[in-house]
Amino acid sequence: MAAVASEVDEALNALLPAEEGDERPLFAAMRYACMGGGKKMRAFLVIEGARQFGVAPQSALRVAAAVEMLHAYSLVHDDLPAMDNDDLRRGKPTxxxxxDEATAILVGDALQTxxxxxxxxxxxHSDPAVRAELCLHLALAAGARGMVGGQMLDMMAEKAAEPLDEAAVGRLQLLKTGRLIEFAAEAGAILGKAGAHQRQCLGxxxxxxxxxxxxxxxxxDLTATPEEAGKATxxxxxxxxxxxxxxxxxxxARAQAERLVDQAVTHxxxxxxxxxxxxxxxxHVIRRKN
Amino acid sequence: MAAVASEVDEALNALLPAEEGDERPLFAAMRYACMGGGKKMRAFLVIEGARQFGVAPQSALRVAAAVEMLHAYSLVHDDLPAMDNDDLRRGKPTxxxxxDEATAILVGDALQTxxxxxxxxxxxHSDPAVRAELCLHLALAAGARGMVGGQMLDMMAEKAAEPLDEAAVGRLQLLKTGRLIEFAAEAGAILGKAGAHQRQCLGxxxxxxxxxxxxxxxxxDLTATPEEAGKATxxxxxxxxxxxxxxxxxxxARAQAERLVDQAVTHxxxxxxxxxxxxxxxxHVIRRKN
Structure with missing residues (x-):
């Protein structure tokens, strides 16, 4: 994962605007939000998924970088004062x-775009059908019926009089984080024009x-120190x-995570x-320390 | 334009998530931000541009609605307290x-997606190459080197010690509003697979x-009342x-606008x-009252 993270940082370096021109602070903050930190797990999923179908590494790396941009945008906006109001992310100030707040809003907006x-x-990818399919499924995973919808449910849950039940929490998490991770896992199958069954298995x-x-x-969040987690816990x-x-x-909860891992491997x-x-x-995801 | 605005509102109604489910407030606010107000000039440009090449009206209408979603997202985020801090937009509360602020951030995020x-x-469009081209050029017009970059320059100009000169203001405006309007005007040429020259003329x-x-x-902003403009002036x-x-x-400034209109028509x-x-x-754009 460390090797992938460093490759993806190189790709992000090439795919994000260079720190020059009058908009320099925007470009600098976009780079700060994406690069030099984070596990890049979603990128790893894209790249390992793509490996199953012999996809060209450069294609996989670009899609991996795009997914990390989308993920970084969601963190920048989630950290805003009006949302989770977090000061620390990946061991650095948010x-x-x-x-400032205006820059953070614009950084998130521009990273999504x-x-x-x-x-x-x-x-x-040379095939425009693959490119259109990638755009469509990233957008479905990230939008009102995916990640942003999940974030809305999360905001509402904090203010709700009654706590959510297990089914509602499961749906919230599936939308908020699951859909983008699902997209990352199946993106390699889209790039490799795999059959529907293999794509579904990866998803x-x-x-x-x-x-x-x-x-x-x-x-x-319950057990790690802020130093270990790189963010407030x-x-x-x-x-x-x-x-x-x-x-x-x-x-x-830990037993359920173990069960989910076993099921995941079955696919x-x-x-x-x-x-x-x-x-x-x-x-690894249930044994990690940060 | 009023006829187009009403058609586009119908399309938006079909293309935005229905107001149901637990995320209802998000979906309601997305609809509020896009529908039932605004001149829909960008949609008009898409539809009239598409008419030059005999594009199917349903295709043009969908692209017109997408451009209006993107535009509405930019207004919702620009109006935020950390940005222009506006209370009124299109004659309604922002x-x-x-x-609330968290909902407004998420509404903008989800409208872009x-x-x-x-x-x-x-x-x-049945041709995926057309769909990929539309995604690429909307994203280029809207992102760090387009609309969001222009918004960053605008924020920075407010705090700058020295006012911008004419060239810098022209560049700021081209990025902040011009690129998306340019995309709207040339989207019909993309849909109609027009030649490069015709597409460039429309752009x-x-x-x-x-x-x-x-x-x-x-x-x-200088001369209209807030009632006429539907927003603070x-x-x-x-x-x-x-x-x-x-x-x-x-x-x-008025003379320059007249000159620009003459040049536009020449294309x-x-x-x-x-x-x-x-x-x-x-x-019409330089004679309008709101």
Whole structure:
């Protein structure tokens, strides 16, 4: 994962506007938000998914970078004072802290757009049908019926009189983080023009890895120090965040994450040993320390 | 234009998420931001541009709706307290006033994404190369080197010690509003797979109509009442906004807008009488009252 993170940082360096011209502060803050930090798990999923179908590494790397731009945009906006009001992200001040709120809003806006510039560009794939399909499915994963819808539910849950039940929390998490991770896992199948069945298997793997990842994230929020996590921890319980951990308690939540990882790996049964890193990632997400 | 606005509102009604489910407030606010108000000039440009090449009306209408979603997103974010802090837009409370700041951030985010959902969907055009081209050029017009870059320059100009000169203001306006209007004008040529020359003519027409529109907007800010304009007026001078009007004064600014309109119409010389509404629009933008 560290090797992929460094390759993706190089790709981001090439795909984000250079720090020059009068808009320099915007470009600098876009780079700050995307590069030099983060696990780049979504990028890893794109690249390992693409490996299953012999996709050209340059194509996979561009899509991986686009997914990380989209993810970084969501973090920059989630951290805003009107949202989660976080000061620390990936061990560094958040964008609205390092610059200001207006810049952070614009950085998020521009990172989302730049993801679509990258996906729609001929350099990403010679077949325009592949490019259009990537744009469509990233947009579906990220929009009102995906990530942003999940973020809305999360904001509403904090203010709600009644806590959400397990089904509602599961849906919230699927939308907020699961859909983008699902897209990352199936993007390689889109790039490789794989059959519907293989694409569905990777998507299902991604959804379950995403759900396990979310539980692990909530456990880290409970147990890690801010130094270990690179961001404020212990906030979820205080903010009334809707998490499975809050509903199930640590032991049952951890058991559920283990179950999700087992299921995720099952979806890879028809893949050969090229999928071993995807299998390994599934168990890694619930053992990680940040 | 009123007929187009009503058709586009119908299309938006079909293309935006229905007001149902737990995320209802997000969906309601997205609709509020896009529908039932605004001149829909960008939609008009898409539809009249598409008419030059006999594009299917349903295709043009979908692209017109996508451009209006993108435009509405930019207004919702520009109105935020951290940006222009406006309470009134199109004669109604702004989204962060009618809902709250977090909802307004998410509404803008989701409207941008939804524009790409619409452009990338097979229903918009049977040829995926057309869909990928639409996604690419909308994203280029809207992103860090287009609309968002221009908004960043605008924010920076307000805080700058020295006012911008005419060239810098012209560049700011081209990025902030011109690029999206240019895209709207040339989208019909993309849909109709027109030759490069015709597409360039429409794009150049759009850039000059956009520049004239911006001067007219600044003149309205100076002279119209908030009731006439549907938004707060007289704010530019106080906020130290970088406008050509501020640099040139009303008379020279108006003369420049007239010149831009004449030039815009010249770019339509090779088009037949199907372009008469585009010709009429060019002079309308500097005569409008809101």
């Amino acid at each position: 964008v609205h802290r390092a610059w 730049q993801a679509f510039v990258v996906l729609a560009s001929p350099e990403t 299902a793997y991604g959804r379950e890895v995403g759900a396990a990842f979310q539980i692990a994230d909530d456990l880290l 212990g906030k979820d319980a205080g903010a009334g965040k809707a998490t499975l951990l809050g509903l199930l308690g640590p032991e049952r 890879l049964d028809n893949f050969d040993d090229r999928a071993d890193l995807l299998r390994a990632l599934a168990s | 989204v962060h006033r009618a809902w 939804q524009a790409f959902v619409v452009l990338a969907s097979p229903e918009t 150049a027409y759009g850039r000059e109509v956009g520049a004239a529109f911006q001067i007219a907007d600044d003149l309205l 007289g704010k530019d001078a106080g906020a130290g906004k970088a406008t050509l009007l501020g640099l040139l004064g009303p008379e020279r 339509l010389d090779n088009f037949d009488d199907r372009a008469d509404l585009l010709r009429a629009l060019a002079s």
